[in-house]
Structure formats: structure tokens, C-alpha cells
Amino acid sequence: MHKWWQELRRSWRFGLMNPGLLSGWLGVALGGLSLRLVGQLPNTGWLAMAMVILTGVLVAGQLTRLALGLVTGRLPRWRLTGHLVAKYWLRWVSGLLALAVLALPFGMWGLGSQFLVHLTLPADWINFVGLNRRTVLTVVALIYCGLAGYFLLWGPVHFHHVLPIGSRPGTVKQMATGLGVSALISGLWLMGSEVLVVINRDLAVSRGVACWLVSGSLAVVLLGYLIGVGLLTVTLVWCWCGQPVISGQVKPTARPWLQVSLVLLVGVAIGGVAWQTVRQQPQFVRTLTISHRGVDQGVGVQNTLGALRHVQHHHPDYVEMDLHETRDHRWIVLHDENLRALAKQNVTPHQVTLAQLERLVVHENGYQDHLVGWPTYLRTAERRHQKLLIEIKTTRQDSSGMVARFAKEYGSRLMADHDAVHSLDYRVVRQLRQRVPQLRVGYITPFNWVAPRSVPADFYSFQQISISHQFIQAAHRMGAPAYVWTPDSVSAMTRSWALGADGQITNEVSRLQRVLKEESWHANWAVLQNFIFSYA
Template sequence: MNYLRHSFINARDFLKGTKDYFKNVLLMHGFMLFLLIPILSNATKFILHRGNIRYISFDNLGDIVLHHPWVSFFLFIILLGIVLAVFFEFTFLLLSVYFIKKEQPVRLRQLLRMTIQQMRKIRIETVLFFFFYFFLVLPIGSFSFQSDLLSKVKIPAFILDFIFENRLIIISSFILFYLLMIYLGIRFIFALPEMILRDRPFRLAVKESWYLTKKRFFAIIAQLFIITGTALTLTSLSFVIVIGTQTLVEHFLSDYALTSAVFAMTLLQFFLLIQIVLSTIAIFYVIVDFMDDEGFLPPIPTWFSDEKSVAKYTGFIQSLLVITAIFFGVGVSLYNRNYLTDASSKIPITASHRGVSNANGVQNSIAALEKTTQQFHPKYVEMDVQQTKDDVFIVYHDFNFKSLTGVNLKPEQATLAEVKKLTISENGQTSPVPTFDDYLDVADQLNQNLLIEIKTQQKDIQALVTAFLQKYRLRLEKQGHILQSLSFDVVEEIKQQAPELTAGYILPFNLVGPPITEADFLTMEYSTLNRNFINSAHRDGKQVFVWTPNDEDTMDRMMFYGVDGIITDQMGILNAAITHQDEMTYSDKLFNFVIGIG
């Protein structure tokens, strides 16, 4: 109980001291977001362009390493630069909290100089451990060290869906691995602070952290949860109050709705800044406070000298800050007004994922195609095509029949005769595996356009695409069916052989922005999609489809971002969201801003 009471006292002190952290956190945040990240992003694109590499994904990493050694080398240098930059950020913020805890004023120049001094002590084992360290603390989630450079290190929603889709062994293994990472993350939590604040050698710092956390594991967990939970609760409550007040203004004082919304959005941005500060600094506060409570926080180094501010520059700096604040305020107000009055919401192209809506049938089955088409009328039915061993195209998603039929056999290693013996069981229904010819015949009879995903594993891509186009090219163009693939080479081959067909490239995640491709559209997993990616793709003349948002709030946000198409498992919800999109209020846009950060 004493630990809990002490944790709540620490949470109160942490929140009271928020103003002390603002300057340094926001300076570092701004430096990373507006300077370093654009530099690293553009450098990456330049290297890929010079190496004539048009994309980065799971299917070409091996090729880059084997056939583009110089590109691999410079990409490694950028990766190393990212690690060092995050180390710099970590050290800078840790020192900031340390001096605030010691109640010792310190100037920005001194913090930067001390941070650089620590950077000079880095050895290869330090870099390797640092990389490992953040791999460990990432599972701690919202109360771990938040860095803009690590913001894209996340598990896409489709992988989590795969993990938690009725697979007991995978779920159990994932949870155990997750808990192990949290445990190791806490046990090593003091290693880097020991190296930075106490100048401990690498091996000794790791050993001491392991020893210091042996009997304090749950106390540290409690402090992290209570401090960050309290901060998150307060900022979330602030969001609710602001958006709720805006809703009341729109209902009772509609003439002032836009003015109120601009002011409300400014307030939300202020609270988001507070949230950034709190989420960034929380782990440093817990570390430094815990080291202080346990008596192993070092005293201020003897070499530190307290530099007084130069009085003659004070007036100039204050005037400069006032002018900057005015320009910043005007810019924010204009941005907020444009954001709130932006009519970018468009009616997206609708597509039923694997031809199923709300589990109304067996995925990729003809029965589901008929039912979904007649009930929900999607613009496209998204479905999957694979080539069998005897060169017949069938409609099936997975690269093994086992999950849906119980037979351990890969489509590309099976003959059509073997496929016809299989029965798919899903959603309480059964279905044979259809051939693409039969599926296409039914779709054309229903006048239903298809979004055809061509899947491949070991097949020769050129031969696969050639065989597919020789048989279906004219029919696809005539009926308005379109194509897509997770294989970049498949899409490029389609556009080379049949440029008149519409084809898209599926990106499983967003690392360096839109690829350089002949594709007509890009399909992105919704949890990693943002407005910047959509705007970049549109500037390149590419449409953007998103898969698979299945709730109305996420669909609304995707439409407000400006996606051109939505692929979903819930066509009924999507149709309703499209019907209601003209009813989007300012408070709805503010909500989208908060949950999607614009």
C-alpha cells in the first residue's frame, strides 16, 4: 500500500511539474519532426532512387542486400543514424529531468553540450544494447519512451487480427512473448540511465539494473501505470469536455459553431502538446524519481558549472518569442479553419472484402458473391486468385488449404482434381473451392465488378501474368474488372503487358511513403495509413484504397482523410457511413483530429 500511495503522490508531483518539461520536450519534438525526420526520409528516397529501387517491402529486402550492396550500406548508415538520434533524444531528455529533479537550472546550450559528451562515449556494444533496449520497452506501449523516430514501429492491425483469430496456440505464445518483453524491459530499465548519469561501464550498468530491479519490479510497474494512467485520464477527459462543449454549441448556438470549433481545435492542440510532453517524459520521471528514492541518483557532477543568463539578451529573446508566438497563432488559426471547412470527404469506391459482409457466407465463394452483391451492391467484390499446379486459376486466399479445409496442401502444388475434392467451412457454412472461370461467369451475370488480387508464391511471375492475361485480358477490360497484388513485380508486369487494365499495388505497411510504380492505385492497411501518405499518392496521380476498416468511426476518418476506396468486411456499415457522411459536424471533425492526429 505504501508503494501505491507513493505512486499517487509521484503522479501528482509529475503533473504539477509539467511546465518545467515543456520547453525541452517540445524543442526536441520539433527538431525531430520538422528537421531530422524529413532529412532522413528524403535521404532514404534519394538512396533508393540512385539505386533504381522503387519500393521497400518484405519481398525485396533480400534482393536489395544481395544485389545492391551500396544501397544496403547507405540504408544501414541511415538506420544507424536513427539509432544514434534516438539515443541523443533519450540522453537529452533524461538529463533534462535529472536537473529538474535536482532543482538545478540548466541552459539549453549546457544540455546539448552534456548530451554530446555522452554521445562521444558510445561504443559498439552500447549501440547494440540500445537497439535491444528499445525492442524491449516497445511492448510497454503507451507509457514507454515515445519518439517520433520510432512512431512507425508498430504492429499492423491485420497481423494482430491474424494472431487473435481463434488461434489458441498463437495467441498464448504472443501473450507470453509480450509479457516476457515487458519483464525484461523493466529489469533493464536502469541500464542506460546508469551509463549516462553515473558513467557506469556497459557490463556493470546492465548488471546493476538487473540487481536493482530484482525486488522492485512491481513497484516500478505500479508507478508507470499510475503516473501514465493518471496523465492519460486527464488529457482524455479534456478532449471529451472540449468536444462535448462544441457539440452543445452546434446544437444551441449554431451561428457560432465555426468560430467555436476553431477555438476548440486550438484547445485540443494545446492538450495534445501536453499529452506529447507527458507521454514522452513519463518514463524518464519514473527512472529518475526511483533512483532518487532508492538513494542511487548521483549528485550534480563537479565539472558542471552554473552558467547565468546574459541579461542584455533577455529583452531581445522575449520580443522574439512574442513575435514567433503571434505568427504561430495566426498560422494555427488558419490551418484550423481550413481543416474544419475542408470538404475533402468524398464518396469512396466500395469493395466487399473476399465477397463477404458481416460473416454472411464462406469467403471467396460464389454463394457469398451472389448474396453480398444482391444485398449490399458494392462497386467491387474483392477476391483472390491463385494458379494450381496444372495452371488452372482458382479463387482462394490462403497459401495453404489447411486452415479452411483441414487438408495440408498448397494451392500451387495441387491439381484441379485435388482442389475439387476440398470443402471450405466458415461462418457455419460450407462451399467448394470455385475456379476463377466459374466465379467470373457469375460476377458478369450479376453485372458485379471484381477487384481481383493475384497471389503467388513460387510461380514464375512473368509466366503467371502472361497466362492470366492471355485468358482473361479482353474480358476484364470489357467488364471493368480491376486487379491488385501484394507482389510489386506482378503489378509492374501487368502494366507492361496490358497497360489498359487498372492495377494496384498492396502495401502491407508505410515506411518511406508511396513507391515509384506504374500502378494506378495503392492499397494500404488502415492502421498505418495517414493523410500525408494519401496526399503524396494523389500528387503522384495514384488513387488510394484502404483495407479493412470495419467500424463506422474508422470509415468516417478514412473518408475525411480522402481515401478513394474502402475494402471492408462490413458493407452494411460502410453503406450507412457513406449515407451519413454529409452530416459530419465540426465536432465529428475534431474527434477525427484527436484520434487520427489530423
């Protein structure tokens, strides 16, 4: 093990510090940083695509030289490198695309959201995925894990012929060890970045100090990321090539002025990304407070009148609540499709009438209350002048005319109350917008993976775990507000605020109101945290 570690350190010194390879790494870093900068600007699709192609060629050439250098102990000339890349260009394109797909769930080097936010698909496809998200996610996760395991562990055996480097391919054990080292490197970067978040949160004593702290921290995080990616790339390529012993040292092949110029350009690009993150994103805008399921701090049972009366004392901008159709084609205020959790009865709303449901007692958080019908809930909210955000739940048992009846019976009334409706089912969104054009109707994203313009709506309720600045900006370009669900911790609330969310749907309204009373510069640490998550 000691010998293995010594050889790995030698490969790091060779792979990163050799002048010929260092120039290539600086070029790749400059390409990636430039992509990040350009991707934040509007109407730069053609330029971004050209830069993607150029960066891909740089990566292919750099990996070719790295692999040959690690095996032979000396770098090939650029003419040979170009010949090999051209000869195996189709395999290189396939390999780089595979790497991009594997990296997509982990931010894809900070470019994941910039790619997904431009991915346009038919609305019916998106709706199918959203309504069957558990099944789809399970299948996708299994396929992803299978492909990742095959490509990363058995890849050297099956794809070693991409480069005629004349060495034995890495074994599964070697690749697993390399992946473990890579995970350790990534973990150290993440831990160090989180330390900087704590420093920004605790040492920001004034607006000026907070601004300088976050700017410097962004640069340090990004520099650490570039170094970490270089280390883990050399590690994986070294293991892929069968962990060869580097036979010798290489004479410098790059001119010092070139390296100095590239270092300066990379430094400028890092500063540009930091400046763009701090100055150009619309952070800390006016944020609506929206009570999720009509509760606050667990007081009362969700979607009941008792919870509504309690949360209304905090004067949220909206109370979000849920509707299910009943057996007699009316509506009950209820989130779950089955009453096992709340009423200890294995029954669904479609199996009983509204009157039967209203007699049921539900329990949650040590409280109990009766289920309430939609007409009663709406009247109570109107008497208290409380605006509602209604989520219409759908199931396969819903009547064919459910949305049309809802629009006819309540469309005008909800408009007069300045209420809004949203749904996970895009068919509901589409029908309501057609039947009641003046009613504000939004689409709930179960996860953020396609361009919002694929599913046009008056506003969007974005899932909080995978939300990013790019998705919020995409909604704003359509003139649609962007709400986030369900940030409940101070950290999640502050990060959503920093991203520029127009509203937050939360179970902790009073906590959110306290967060929003803070001076925005106190929350600059959240800008850094969001930046880290975009690369993690």
C-alpha cells in the first residue's frame, strides 16, 4: 500500500506539474470557466456550443497526452496527439458524452443546470415523468448505477483500445481504489468549502466585509475545485492505465511565457465568475411567504380549519392547501391519496362521499381535527381575507369532467379573491388556463430537469432540492414568478432567498418571516453555499 501511495503521488506530480501537461490543464480550466461565464448570459447558445466543442477537443487532447505520458514517462508531440484524437474521434466523443451524463447528477462541473434549463421536451412526456416519478426515478437510478459501475470499474478492460498505449488495462480493484481516492478528494474539497461558508456566516460584521469575504471565498472554492478535479482526473487515468510505474522525468516542453499567460487568464476567469456570482444574480428580492398545507411549526393538523385559523395569525401572503375529488364528485381538503396516515383508515377520497369524509377525525403532531370540505374551507378563508394557493391533486379515478366543473364553479370566485391554483398534473394547468384565462395557474415541478418553457404556466413551484439560479431566471424570462417548495430550515430558506425566488412554500412560515427580516448582507454566505452546490 505504501508503494502504491508513492506511485500515485509521483503520478500527481507528473500529471499536474509537468510543464507540457500544466499548460493543457490551464487551457481546459480556462475553457470550463469561460463556459460558466458565457452560460449566465442571455442569447449565447451558438457561442456556448462552439466553446463546448473547443473545450471537448482540449479535454481529449489533454487526456491522450496524460495517458501516454503516464505509461511511457514522456509526453508525445502535439502532432501525434492530434493524430490519435482524430483517429479515435468517434470513441472520444462517445466517452466524453458518457462522462458528461455520469457527471450530470453532480452538477457536471457547474454546467448541469445550464444544460437542463435549455432542454425542451413535449409537455406530455414531462407530465408522464412527473406523474410516475417514483417509478421513473427508480428505473433511471438503476440504469445510472449500472452504467456508472460498468464504465468506471470495467471500462479499462472494454475500452482500453481507445489509445494504443501498450500497457495492461486497470483492474476492477484498481479502479475501485482510484474511485475511493477520488471520493476522498471531493470530500476534502466539500469540507473545506463548508468551512468557508461558516466563516462567511460568522465573521460578516458589516456589508463591506461580507462582500469581500464572499468574493474571496468564491475564488478560493473555485480554485480548490480546479485543483481537486485535476487530482482526481490524474488518479483515474493512472488507474485506468493499470497503475504503471513512471519510468522517468520529462524535460520541460512548454515555454514559460505561455504558462504565465494562461495562469493570468485563468485567474481573471476565476475573478470573473466570482464577480458574476456576487454582482449579477438578482439575489434577495421580495419573497412571498406561503404556508404549506396551511400549517406553521406543526401546530394543528394539515389542511384543517384549526391549522388555518392558527397560521392566519401570522398573515402569510398565501395559504397553500390541497384538493381531492370525492366519490360524489365534490372536493375534500386533503393532501394524501389514502387516509391511513391521518385517520388510520385504508380508504381513499374516491371511495366515500364528501359528507362521510367530513365526519372523519384526523390526527397529526398531537392534534386532532375533522376533515373539511372545500366549500367550507374557502368560505372560512374569504371571511378572514386570506388568499389561497390551491393544489389540485389528480388520480386515475378522477371523473373526466373534474377540471371543467372546478373551473365553472370556482374560477370567477377565485379570481375575485386573488387566489391561485397549481398542480403536479400539467393537464390540469393546461385546461384551467384555457377555461379561465384570468386565473393564475402554476405548474409544480417534482424535480427540475427540463426547460420551463416546455410547460408554459403563469408561475412555477420549483422543487427546492434541485433548484438553481438558472431555472428561476428561465421562469423570469417568461414573465412568470418562481416559487420554491418546501424550504423549512433557516439554511434552505436563506439559500432560496439568495437565488431570487419570488415565494417560498414552507411548513415554517413564522421562521421564514424572521429570516426575511434580516439585512441581506447577513445572508451573503448563502450565495457561497449555492455556488458550492452548483458544483457538487
